[in-house]
Amino acid sequence: MSPDRRRSAGPAAAKRQPAPVRKDPLPRVVSLNVTPSRPGDGCHRHRHAYDELCLFTGSACTAIHAGVELTVRPDTLFLFRRGEEHGYINAPGDQPTLWVVHYEVDEALLDECPALQAADPAKRVWTLLDPVLGRWQELFRRLVAEHHGQRPGAASAASAWLRLLLVAVARGHEHPDRIPVATVPSRGGGEQAAADAEAARLFDLIQQHHGNPARLVGVLHRQVPNYDALRHRFRRIYGLTPAELVRRNRLMQAKHLLLETDLSIAAIAERAGYARSHEFTRHFRSEVGTTPTGFRDLGGRGSG
Numbered sequence: 046m047s048p049d050r051r052r053s054a055g056p057a058a059a060k061r062q063p064a065p066v067r068k069d070p071l072p073r074v075v076s077l078n079v080t081p082s083r084p085g086d087g088c089h090r091h092r093h094a095y096d097e098l099c100l101f102t103g104s105a106c107t108a109i110h111a112g113v114e115l116t117v118r119p120d121t122l123f124l125f126r127r128g129e130e131h132g133y134i135n136a137p138g139d140q141p142t143l144w145v146v147h148y149e150v151d152e153a154l155l156d157e158c159p160a161l162q163a164a165d166p167a168k169r170v171w172t173l174l175d176p177v178l179g180r181w182q183e184l185f186r187r188l189v190a191e192h193h194g195q196r197p198g199a200a201s202a203a204s205a206w207l208r209l210l211l212v213a214v215a216r217g218h219e220h221p222d223r224i225p226v227a228t229v230p231s232r233g234g235g236e237q238a239a240a241d242a243e244a245a246r247l248f249d250l251i252q253q254h255h256g257n258p259a260r261l262v263g264v265l266h267r268q269v270p271n272y273d274a275l276r277h278r279f280r281r282i283y284g285l286t287p288a289e290l291v292r293r294n295r296l297m298q299a300k301h302l303l304l305e306t307d308l309s310i311a312a313i314a315e316r317a318g319y320a321r322s323h324e325f326t327r328h329f330r331s332e333v334g335t336t337p338t339g340f341r342d343l344g345g346r347g348s349g
Contacts (some may be wrong), residue, residue: 068162070204072154072211074192077146078253079185082106085314087134088305093147094344095304097125098179098214100144100173102325107134111166117141120178124169124214126162142253144185145301158215171217178319184210186248190283199284245280247272251287255294257318296332299325303341310337 060119090109098295100122101108108117109132110125117133119141125131135141144240153160163169173181189207245267254261265272272287281288285293299317308316314325329337 057294063093069200071149071151072204072207073149074188074203074207075147075149076297076304077189078143078294078297078301079189079191079249080143080145080298081253081337082133082135082143084140086137088132089307090130091305092128092130093304095125095147096127096150097123097131097145097147098210099123099125099131099187101133101141102144102178102182104139104141106136106139106141109133110170113166115170118172120173122171122173122181122214124161126169129166144182145305146185146188146207146210147301147304148211149235149335150211154211158212158219160217161211171214181210181213182249184213186245186283189248189294189297190285190290193290193297194284196284212217225316241278241282243269243275247275247279247287248283248290251290252294255291255298255318261291261314295319296329299329299337300340302321303337304344313337330339 070338087106090112099108100120101117102120104119106113106117108121108123109130110123110132114134123131133141133143138328150161160168184206188203188210191203191206193201196202207224214242247265249259250264254264269275276287283290295317299313302313310326311322314322319325319328324335329340333340335343
């Protein structure tokens with residue numbers, strides 16, 4: 046190509062450059078979800094390239110932590126380091142709910158909070174007692190809401206909530222049986238605090254049943270009689286509507302299963318509440334920018 050042709054092609058070539066990939070601040074959520082498990086179910090031994098916080102609530106089970114099987118009582122929190130073998134096993138009577146976040150973390154935070162990378166796995170297990178458990182769960186709800194939300198600064202806000210959770214975990218290293226977590230204040234007096242508690246309960250009901258939309262409708266009718274009034278406060282607190290949370294939760298449930306299991310795409314679509322696997326694949330690609338198979342092959346990297 047002559048020099049003149051190279052010069053004339055320059056502006057056109059510049060226009061063809063792809064848009065820069067957005068770099069979310071660290072720590073960064075890779076996937077997160079609140080997932081009710083099934084009796085006799087579990088997650089096979091596996092490793093991945095991300096750190097993970099996993100809180101088991103509501104039931105006992107057997108956890109695999111750094112390759113070792115441990116009996117887990119309810120309300121136990123684990124920090125699994127990247128590359129560490131982990132999983133869980135439910136006995137026929139076990140049905141814990143898992144509060145899980147996979148994340149990337151900056152080295153500066155690890156240097157400041159060495160408990161987040163403690164070499165001894167036993168130092169990365171905590172029991173959350175009331176009222177700490179409730180406070181920790183509310184921080185997790187705020188993290189979920191910001192990660193799912195579309196408000197300005199959502200990525201930075203999600204990073205901030207995740208950082209707060211990790212710092213709380215690191216401070217818990219000083220108290221092996223508990224984690225000190227700051228209270229998320231409620232605005233207003235007793236009535237508003239009660240409304241906040243109802244909104245949190247609605248949040249948890251959605252988390253428990255989002256994979257079965259038809260059942261969720263019935264649950265809301267029976268257990269949330271003031272749903273129409275409550276959904277407005279829900280949006281003010283969490284920044285998205287209950288319906289938006291359902292849609293985003295289904296996607297995050299799919300991401301979680303793609304990273305944590307070897308289930309087929311069809312099985313993941315069914316668990317995430319999609320009637321047909323091709324509908325799931327189309328929706329996943331439109332939201333994430335790659336297919337479910339591509340997301341699994343990349344280990345969640347480069348995803349939206």
